[in-house]
Amino acid sequence: MSPLEAFWRALATVTQPRTWAWALPPLVLVLLLVGALGWALWEPALDAVRALVGRVEFSDGVWRWLHDAGLGSWRTVLAPMVVVVLALPLVLLISLLAVALLAAPGIARHVAQRRHPALERRQGCGLGRRLAWTAATTLTATAALVLSLPLWLVPPLALVLPPLIWGWLAARVLGYHALAGHAAAEERRRVRRGRRWALWAMGLGTGYLALLPALLWSVGSVAFVLAPFFLLAAAFLFVLVFVFAAAWFAHLVLAELAALRALEPAAVLTAESPAP
Helix, strand or coil, rough: CHHHHHHHHHHHCCCCCHHHHHHHHHHHHHHHHHHHHHHHHHHEEEEEHHHHHCCCHHHHHHHHHHHHHCCHHHHHHHHHHHHHHHHHHHHHHHHHHHHHHHHHHHHHHHHHHHHCCCCCCCCCCCCHHHHHHHHHHHHHHHHHHHHHHHHHHHHHHHHCCHHHHHHHHHHHHHHHHHCCCCCCHHHHHHHHHHHHHHHHHHHHHHHHHCCCCHHHCCCCHHHCCHHHHHHHHHHHHHHHHHHHHHHHHHHHHEEEEEEEHHCCCCHHHHHCCCCC
């Protein structure tokens, strides 16, 4: 199955009520968590940023420049804007991990039942191994984000590096959880190795899809004034994106797993056939 075919099948999957039955728990959890964090930390974070900006020696010159440029209103939204820039990656990460851990396995089972009903569940990895894989992959992606921050000041790289890193994380996590319930360890390695480039391309596509909630902030300074509510809207959209991505990866890797197993009888017959 090609990534494009898996994409269209995933679109059909996310229109089915069963998919959203699995998506509802991570959606509720993410909204509650983001809402609680926003209620508890929003004002302290604003105060901290305002205090930091007030201690910057050249800030008065910056305000005068903004006022002369007709952007004086941005002084009132600078602190919320900084907090949003710092909070959005955290909201994205929470959304991805919630979908991966709570929804992706169920979505994969749903895809397998509809598309590959004869697919046997073999030695699927337990929750502990899934958590360890997710934690290790998340730490690697977080380190890459932190180390690449100076490069984000280069305009072309700012449009490439974040989707690339988030896409790599999504591909590793969602692809793994889609296989976790059906494939043995060796099968998981073979599927990921055999479809490495397809998974990479899908991860990059997912990374760019995850940028769509950033369009919420294009409405102007009012978005930063009402930032707690916009962060909740962004969290909602992040979950939608990753639920779709979970179905997308499930269609591809389960089809690859089914094709891999279809070759097993032929391999056994070849091994058992007498030499000429």
